[in-house]
Amino acid sequence: MSGVGHYDVIVMGGGPGGYIAGERLAHAGLKVLVAEAQALGGTCLNVGCIPTKSLLNGAKLYAHALYGEKFGVTATGVSYDWGAMQAWKTTTVDTLVGGVGAMLKRLKCEVVTGHATLIGPGEVEVDGTRHTSEHVIIATGSEPVMPAFPGTQGNPKVIDSTGMLAVEQVPQRLAVIGGGVIGVEFASLFAALGSQVTVIEMMDEICPFMDADVAAALRKGIEGDVTFHLGSTVTAVDDATVVFTARNGEEQRVEADLVLMAVGRRPLVSGWGAEEAGLDVSRFGVVVDDQMRTNLPNVWAVGDVTGRSLLAHAAYRMGEIASAHIIDTAAATKAGQVMRWHTIPWAVYSLPEAAGVGLTQAQASERYGEILTATVPLALSGRFVAENGVKAPGLVKVVADAATRTVRGVHMLGTYAPETIWGAVAALETELSIDDLRQVVFPHPTVSEGIREAVWAVRG
C-alpha cells in the first residue's frame, strides 16, 4: 500500500487496459500507480475470458472423450467433475492474476487496492487518500446489464455471467437470455456438459456483429445441442421460467432450472467522479478520440469504459496507445499510434469456434458498393477433414472491395479460428490485396489454409 504520492501517471483500474498501460509506462521508466478496487486482471482474467476458456477447455476434453470412437479412441465411464473443473479454473485465474502482479512489481509499477475517484486532471483519490499526477488513465471497465423484467429482481435463479461461472452445480435446464458472445459461449459450455440449453435472442440472428452467413452457420453448428428462439422478446421471468413473445407474436415459455442474463455489458461510467470532474460521457461511455484522449487535459480513457469496443485485446491496444502518447506524443503520432477500429478481431470460443476481423459482407457492400467475396467450406482443408470429417461445421468468407481488390474482411467458423485470425489482422493492417494474399504461403496441412482457399476462390 502506497502513501500519498505524486506520479507521472495514475491508472484507475487494473484490468487489461489498465494493467498494460501500467506495464508499458513503467517499462519506459515512468512513475506509475495502478489503483484497482478488486483484483488485478479485471473482468477478463477474473470473471471473463480466462475462466470461461478454462471451463470450455474442460468441456471440449469431455466431448472429445465421449465422441472419440470415430477416430479410433474409446473411453468408458467418461465423466466430469464440476468441482474439479472449477478448481482448475481457479488455479488458472490465480496463476495469471499473480503473473500480472509480479510483472508490475518487477517493473516497479506501484499497485494499490482501493476504489479510485477522479477529482480532476492530475488528481485521484483512492479510498480517501489524495494522489497527484501528470496524467490520469481511466480504465474502470464495464458491468453486466441486468434489465428489470418482471420477476428478475432479487430472483436467485436469475444470474449474470459472473454468477454463472461460480454455480455450484451444472443446471439440468438452462435458459439463456441473449445470443451474443457471452450467451453463446455459456450455452455451448453447458450444452457440452449435458445441460438442456435454450437461448432466447431478440434479434433475428445470434451475434449480430458477425457476418450474417457466419452467424447463421455458427447457430446451425450449435443447434441440436442448443435450442434457439430468435426474434423473441423476453417479457418476464417466473422463478426459472422465461416468458417471451416469439417471432410469430405468440407468448411462449421456457422452463429451466437457472436463467443466465446475457443481454450485454455496459461501460462503468458512474461511481468514480466522472460527472463531478466534468468528463464528457455519452450514452455509449467516456468519449475519447482515436488516441484515447478525453475532453479533460491529460486525462485518458481506455478499454470497456469508452464503449468503443468491449474486448480485452481492444483494451490492451487502447492502453498501449494512451501510453505511447503519454511517453512521447510526437513519436507516437509519427509511428501511427492510433486506434484502427476496423483491425480489431473478434473471437467466440463456442464449440465450434469462430473468429473474424474487418467488414462483414453487408458492411463492405454499404461502404464500397461493388465488392468481391467468396465463401468456402473448411472441408477443403485436409487437416480439418482429418480431425473433424467433411460434414463438421466450418467455413471461411473473405471480402474485398472490387475497385482496389484490397481485403476488407475475413470471417471464419471452425476449429482453431481464434488462433489463426491474427494473420488476417496483419493482412488488413498492411492493406494486402486479394492478389497479394494469394502469394502468402500457409503451412500444409492446416485449417488456416481455408483462408487461402477462400482468397483463391474470389473470382478474377
Added chain:
Amino acid sequence: MSGVGHYDVIVMGGGPGGYIAGERLAHAGLKVLVAEAQALGGTCLNVGCIPTKSLLNGAKLYAHALYGEKFGVTATGVSYDWGAMQAWKTTTVDTLVGGVGAMLKRLKCEVVTGHATLIGPGEVEVDGTRHTSEHVIIATGSEPVMPAFPGTQGNPKVIDSTGMLAVEQVPQRLAVIGGGVIGVEFASLFAALGSQVTVIEMMDEICPFMDADVAAALRKGIEGDVTFHLGSTVTAVDDATVVFTARNGEEQRVEADLVLMAVGRRPLVSGWGAEEAGLDVSRFGVVVDDQMRTNLPNVWAVGDVTGRSLLAHAAYRMGEIASAHIIDTAAATKAGQVMRWHTIPWAVYSLPEAAGVGLTQAQASERYGEILTATVPLALSGRFVAENGVKAPGLVKVVADAATRTVRGVHMLGTYAPETIWGAVAALETELSIDDLRQVVFPHPTVSEGIREAVWAVRG
C-alpha cells in the same frame, strides 16, 4: 483414359505441386493433362501429411482422454483401436483424394493414370502413348532414402514411413533412425499410443532446420516419452536391434520390435527420362530458377523433385508460380510471382506441435551481424495456461535485424503453432518491423498472443 493428344500443358505427377498446377492452369482455360502413376495427391495425401495428421489426431484424443483429470474430466477404460484409427485414416485419405479428382474434373483438367516419361520439350510419353504440349511441368516428387546399413536389405523389420503408416499393430518397442520431421512425428505418435520409442540421430540436435532453442525445447518436451540418442551414427541393424556409435564413441544397441528408417527423402530424378532429355539435374534435384524454369525451353519443375524444399505447401507455391508464368509471364513477373524461399513456413505435428518461418537466430546473426531477438515462454498466454498449465512446453522466439528492425524469423513451440504461423509469413512477406508488428492486435485469449509477447519483449 485419354488418347493421344496435344495439350497446352502436360503435368508429370499429381501430387501437391502437380495437381495445383493442373487446377490453376485449367481454371485459366488451358488444356491440361495431369499424368499420375499412382494416386492423385501424391505422397502428401496418400502416405505423408494427411495420414500422419489423421493418426496424430487420434493419438491426441487418446492422450486427452487419458490425462483429462487435471481439468476435471475423467474416463475409465480409455483405449484405442489401431484398426479403427487406420480405417479413419483411410476414410480421410479417400475423401481428400476423391476431392482432388472431382475438382480437376470440374475444371475439365484431364487426368491419366500411368507412368509419364519426358521425351523432350513438348513431348511426354504416358505408358507408351506419346502426347505433345506447349509446356511440360515435372512434378515427380521424392522417395524415402533407405541407406544400406548392414542388416537392412530385405529385413522386414526395417520399414520406411509409408510402411509405418500401414503396420498391422502398434509395436511395443520402436527404434527410429533419424530425428527430422518424419522421425519426430512418428516417435510422438507411437509414444502417445504406448510404444517405447527411441530416436537415434546423427546430428547433435533433432530437426536441424529449426532454430536451435526451439529444437532443444521440442526435444525436451518429448523426452520422457521418447528416448533420444543424439550425435549417434547407426552402423548396422540386426533383426530389430539398431547398433550405433554413440556420441562418446562407444558402440551401443537399441533393441526394438520395429525399426523406422527416417533419415530423409530424396528427389525422384530417375526413371522418367531426365537424363535422356538433357535436363540439368544436380545432386539436389532438378535445377530450377526462382520461377521454376529448368534448362530446357518450356520445361518446368515444381515440388520435391527440385530439392529446394520438400514441403507440400512449398510445392503448391512452386506449382502456382510455374502456372502463373505459363499463363502470362509478363503479368506474373510484374506481380512478383517468384519463389521467396525465406517465407516458406515449416510445421511439425508432434505433441507438442511446433512451427516457424524465416531465419533462425544463427542464420540471422550470420546474415546481418547485429540482430535483435527475444524468447518468451507460452506461460505468458492466458489460453495456453488455461489449457495446458504453466509448466507445459511452449515458447516463441522472434528474430529481427538490428539495422532496420525488420522481422526476419518467428519460431514457435506449443499448441496451435502450425495454425497461427501464417500470420508471421504475412509479416515477413510485407517486411514488417518489430514496431509495426507491435501494433497488430491479436485476439485475446489466444496462444498466438505469445508471438505478440515475444515481439514486445525485444529490447528497444
